[in-house]
Amino acid sequence: GAGVSQTPSNKVTEKGKYVELRCDPISGHTALYWYRQSLGQGPEFLIYFQGTGAADDSGLPNDRFFAVRPEGSVSTLKIQRTERGDSAVYLCASSLGSGSYEQYFGPGTRLTVT
Amino acid sequence: DQQVKQNSPSLSVQEGRISILNCDYTNSMFDYFLWYKKYPAEGPTFLISISSIKDKNEDGRFTVFLNKSAKHLSLHIVPSQPGDSAVYFCAASRPNDYKLSFGAGTTVTVRA
Numbered sequence: 001g002a003g004v005s006q007t008p009s010n011k012v013t014e015k016g017k018y019v020e021l022r023c024d025p026i027s028g029h030t031a032l033y034w035y036r037q038s039l040g041q042g043p044e045f046l047i048y049f050q051g052t053g054a055a056d057d058s059g060l061p062n063d064r065f066f067a068v069r070p071e072g073s074v075s076t077l078k079i080q081r082t083e084r085g086d087s088a089v090y091l092c093a094s095s096l097g098s099g100s101y102e103q104y105f106g107p108g109t110r111l112t113v114t
Numbered sequence: 115d116q117q118v119k120q121n122s123p124s125l126s127v128q129e130g131r132i133s134i135l136n137c138d139y140t141n142s143m144f145d146y147f148l149w150y151k152k153y154p155a156e157g158p159t160f161l162i163s164i165s166s167i168k169d170k171n172e173d174g175r176f177t178v179f180l181n182k183s184a185k186h187l188s189l190h191i192v193p194s195q196p197g198d199s200a201v202y203f204c205a206a207s208r209p210n211d212y213k214l215s216f217g218a219g220t221t222v223t224v225r226a
Contacts, residue, residue: 004157031212042118042203042216043158056213091157101146101207103214105157 002026004106006092012112013082021077021109025094032075033103034067035091043091049075050097082113117141118206120217128225133191135220137204140185144206148214149178149189152201161202162189194224 005024013019025032031050035043045059049069057067064082069075079086089110093103119138127133135149145166150158164171164178164187171178177190191198201221205214 033213035214035216040218042120042205042218043214045213045215048213056211059213093157095212101148101212101214102160102163103212104160105150107155107157 004092004094004104006090006106006109008109009107010110010112012114015082015084015113017082017113019079019082019111021079021090021111023075023077023092023094023106025073025075025092026104028096029094029104030072030097031095031100031103032069033093033095034075034077035093037089037091037108039088046077046090079111082111084113087111087113115140116218117144118204118215118217120204120220122220123218124221124223126223126225127194129196130193133189133194133198133222133224135189135191135202135204135222137187137189137217138185139187139206139215141206141208141215142185143208144215145209146207147178147180147187148205148207149176150203150205150216151198152203152219158203191222194222196224196226198222199224 034046037043048056052072064080067077089108091108093105148163149161152158201219204217
């Protein structure tokens with residue numbers, strides 16, 4: 001079946017602009033995660049959804065970052081007033097739900113803030 | 115603070131030999147551990163996992179060993195194949211807390 005998809009695959013934006021990154025999880029997966037991976041580092045947790053609600057947003061670095069999952073499927077990560085330090089690969093993952101630790105990752109969106 | 119550490123950024127091994135990747139963690143609350151494999155321009159792919167109630171889990175050529183007292187786990191790949199050349203990430207999770215904490219990764223190169 002189809003895996004996790006993310007769009008766009010690459011995004012270049014100017015400092016101060018607003019961006020939206022989209023994630024389509026595996027069908028039937030109720031849990032959805034966002035991670036950020038900077039060069040030379042492992043993925044860093046941002047936010048976790050169980051269904052439509054954010055079960056854990058402790059990884060969001062500041063209030064410029066926000067994510068939604070209004071219908072419990074597709075999720076959008078929104079970044080306001082982008083800064084050069086936001087440049088990274090943003091990874092989305094999904095899993096079957098509570099009790100499942102194994103997460104399936106999408107290919108990521110590479111965000112570059114100039 | 116980095117709670118999961120992979121101190122070897124790279125590993126080169128000859129085809130057919132064993133690859134041993136190491137991972138240390140500092141948070142004693144972690145009770146589930148996973149290894150992911152990542153090719154360039156792709157997302158990480160789940161490889162193998164282990165619960166803290168076990169000390170070994172095997173799946174084909176891949177075996178993960180867990181030493182809770184040392185807060186250390188390792189991934190053994192035997193025999194190593196050219197297709198195993200990738201970045202390997204160690205990850206850990208706490209009970210009922212499904213977010214993963216990742217190490218920085220180890221790049222494995224399998225030489226023909």
